[in-house]
Amino acid sequence: MSAVAQELIKILDALPEEKAREVVNFARFLQHQAGDREWERIIGDKREYPKLDKFVADALREGDAEPLDPSKL
Numbered sequence: 001m002s003a004v005a006q007e008l009i010k011i012l013d014a015l016p017e018e019k020a021r022e023v024v025n026f027a028r029f030l031q032h033q034a035g036d037r038e039w040e041r042i043i044g045d046k047r048e049y050p051k052l053d054k055f056v057a058d059a060l061r062e063g064d065a066e067p068l069d070p071s072k073l
Helices: 003-014 017-043 050-062
Strands: none
Touching: 003 017
């Protein structure tokens, strides 16, 4: 366990339950924000993906697909 985690556990143990819960909720908020930033980075990536672009163009050119018929599987 990291030193930061150990310190956080000591702090949480010293707090009343309600305040400890607030700290945990804030930590979850920070964790969620980190995930959001990662998705924004991925979405904002301007690199080109020629194979993916070709696949999408080919799929769109084929038109709508029939829904799968379970009896034909």
